[in-house]
Amino acid sequence: MARKSAKSAGGNARPRRIRWVQRWRGWRRHHSQSAAESLAKVLQQPVSSAMTWLVIGIAIALPSGLWVVLDNVAQLSAHLDRPAQxxxxxxxxxxxxxxxxxxxxxxxxxxxxxxxxxxxxxxxxxxxxxxxxxxxxxxxxxxxxxxxxxxxxxxxxxxxxxxxxxxxxxxxxxxxxxxxTLWLQRLQSLMTLGRRSVQLLAALLLAAVVLVLGNTIRLAIESRRDEIVIVKLVGGSDAFVRRPLLYTGLWFGLGGGVVAAILVSLGTLLLESPVNALSAAYQSTFALQGLGLVNSLQLVLLGALLGLTGAWLAVARHLKAIEPR
CATH class of the missing domain: 3.30.70.3040 (Alpha-Beta Plaits)
Incomplete structure (x- = not known):
């Protein structure tokens, strides 16, 4: 009877289905844990992390600062504009x-x-x-x-x-x-040339930022090789392994964007006083304009996006090469 009941019990056993709510909670919990752990690992190496943030910040701040200068020159030419004569x-x-x-x-x-x-x-x-x-x-x-x-x-x-x-x-x-107004037309032509040059410089520097972040994430992957192998041995998916690395790239890019916004704001603040003095000497109401809150937030978001892009490219290239033997 005991065998029969046991057999009956075993025959009626069914695999438990995981509801989508539980999947959502687990996915969200792992994201929060990955974000916190990756941030903690970044902060555990303050010197190297600060140098990476500074390199990224300078690369983003240089074209951003030049773009701010061109915008101010455009506003100045608008003040000087007058009907053609x-x-x-x-x-x-x-x-x-x-x-x-x-x-x-x-x-x-x-x-x-x-x-x-x-x-x-x-x-x-x-x-x-x-x-x-x-x-x-x-x-x-x-x-x-x-x-x-x-x-x-x-x-x-x-x-x-x-x-x-x-x-x-x-x-x-x-x-x-x-x-x-011929000189204004020449100024507009120079402005167009300047904007194209800044766009080209920005494309090159942003590509350099992606490469720097990709190399940083590659080093992080190599340092976690044993950990990644163990996770894959117990059935961890590539997405599970990828998340902490993507968050690492996000934190590096986000920090670089913050540094870039600070550098551009400091540059504007340093130039504001002499520009205002020069404007007053020419009896002009022109005032130097900085990034502003919205553009500063966009700069930070740009850094975060570059961080995710560099991390994704590095993970997609190097993670598949790490497999349990």
Whole structure:
């Protein structure tokens, strides 16, 4: 009877199913344990961890700081921007009556808002007043400045302004026509070149950060080789082994992002006082702008993402090579 009952009991035995709630709790518990243990191991080596954070932080802070500089230059050029204006210098032998007549003719054009005539004597007086070179001007045998027409065009497109400038220079009474916003266009071209250069530099440095983090995680894998072998012997999956290593990369990247945000903020703080003094000397309201809270958080998140990427690449390459024999 005992054998029969035992056999009956054994025949009715069924494997216990693990519910999805229990799977979720176990998965969450292992994630929290992996995050805490990996952070503890990182903090157990403060010198090497600090050096890794500093290298990552400098690599992220360099393109970020250059981008902040370019943004401030763009804001400064926006403050300096003004409506396009053409300065038309007439021939030296042009008479004032002819210059006034030309100004009236140009003002009636559909592509010109207004045309202002400035006499050469008035121009010299303004130059002397602004430059403070009155004694030098008195020693001149004659006025070296020509009559001037200030033209306010209707169109603001560079192509239309260039066409109007070329047409005005073809007039017999005109010696030269200058577009006052030409330097702004050159500045915009330099800004575009600067942004492309910073983007290229950022791509190279971020790739270097991923390689540094990948090498750091590779060393961590080698130091835990015996532990990984034992875990795989008892049935641990690759995902189970991978989690602590991914969190290690996350902590390194997160710390590097924090260091980068601090370095950029310190650089902005050091430059703020001399920039404000220079702005006040030129009677400008320009103020140096830093990263701000949102951009600083984005920098920290970028570091964390780079840490995860470098760790994932290193784990995917080296973890499969470690198998129990």
């Amino acid at each position: 053409l300065s038309v210098f007439l021939q030296m032998d042009a008479q004032p009556e002819d210059a006034r007549s030309l100004a009236l003719t140009l003002a009636q054009r559909d592509d010109v808002k207004s045309a202002k005539f400035i006499d050469r004597d008035q121009a010299l007086a303004e130059f002397v007043e602004r430059s403070g070179m009155g004694e030098l001007a008195q020693g001149l045998p004659e006025n070296p400045l020509p009559h001037l027409l200030l033209i306010d065009p209707v169109a603001a497109a560079p192509e239309a302004l260039g066409a109007l400038r070329a047409e005005l220079e073809e007039l017999p009474a005109v010696q030269e026509a200058l577009l006052d």
